[in-house]
Amino acid sequence: RPIGIFDSGLGGLTVFKEIVSLMPNESIVYFGDTARIPYGSKSKETVTKFAMQNTRFLLSKNVKIVVVACNTASAYAYEALKAKFDIPIVAVIEPGAEAAVRATKNKKIGVIGTEGTVASGAFKKKILELDSSIKVFSKPCPLFVPLVEEGWTDKEVTYLVAKEYLEEFNEKEIDTLVLGCTHYPFLQDVIKKVLPDVMLINPALETAKQVFEVLKENDMLNNSSEEPTYYFYASDNLKKFESVASIFLNEKIKCEE
Numbered sequence: 685r686p687i688g689i690f691d692s693g694l695g696g697l698t699v700f701k702e703i704v705s706l707m708p709n710e711s712i713v714y715f716g717d718t719a720r721i722p723y724g725s726k727s728k729e730t731v732t733k734f735a736m737q738n739t740r741f742l743l744s745k746n747v748k749i750v751v752v753a754c755n756t757a758s759a760y761a762y763e764a765l766k767a768k769f770d771i772p773i774v775a776v777i778e779p780g781a782e783a784a785v786r787a788t789k790n791k792k793i794g795v796i797g798t799e800g801t802v803a804s805g806a807f808k809k810k811i812l813e814l815d816s817s818i819k820v821f822s823k824p825c826p827l828f829v830p831l832v833e834e835g836w837t838d839k840e841v842t843y844l845v846a847k848e849y850l851e852e853f854n855e856k857e858i859d860t861l862v863l864g865c866t867h868y869p870f871l872q873d874v875i876k877k878v879l880p881d882v883m884l885i886n887p888a889l890e891t892a893k894q895v896f897e898v899l900k901e902n903d904m905l906n907n908s909s910e911e912p913t914y915y916f917y918a919s920d921n922l923k924k925f926e927s928v929a930s931i932f933l934n935e936k937i938k939c940e941e
């Protein structure tokens with residue numbers, strides 16, 4: 685049975701990529717909710733409803749685990765999904781928070797994400813649960829998602845926006861910053877220019893490691909030598925999904941509705 689992944693759109697392909705590189709035997713079904721992106725500015729109730737529907741869709745494809753690759757959906761709906769569905773569910777918040785706590789030396793961590801993710805306080809809560817002596821500074825950076833979607837990852841305007849959002853973290857003297865939104869790892873170079881001495885945490889990589897652990901614990905890893913299959917579904921703009929995903933993954937993909 686395949687691994688199921690969903691995101692509000694294309695950004696969760698960062699998680700897809702990390703899972704493929706860590707578990708090359710595993711088949712994957714990916715769903716991008718391109719008809720309803722962005723999740724970042726919607727309410728908890730709405731995002732939770734979408735997350736439930738997306739999970740049911742993946743279950744209809746017979747997946748063995750559901751990976752919530754969207755930070756906003758993880759922040760708002762992870763508990764509800766766990767309570768509702770009788771299948772392992774992994775979300776991006778917990779692994780990202782754990783990696784940040786391991787990385788910080790001066791116990792000052794910054795968290796950036798969508799308005800929804802920051803308003804939920806999910807990263808902060810998880811970090812403080814792990815170490816209550818840590819200081820957490822959170823900031824929503826809503827303009828980052830459209831800049832990445834536009835492909836403007838190395839434009840001057842993106843640097844200026846990053847400077848405006850992030851310069852305050854230099855005064856706060858954080859040594860670690862959680863890139864708490866699927867799109868932000870694409871801006872690592874620009875963010876590094878504003879915060880050169882800060883360690884950047886990409887939750888996608890940590891999430892892939894957690895998926896591996898959960899599958900292993902449940903004896904669900906695929907041990908057969910059959911070629912894995914990858915299926916991509918999107919709820920709108922299939923052609924755009926295909927072209928951007930093909931560039932991003934370095935191979936041609938087909939996407940179904």
Ligand code: DGN
Nearest residue numbers: 692722723724755756866
């Ligand atoms: N995937 C969303 C997240 O990680 O929060 C970002 C895109 C969005 O829905 N705004």
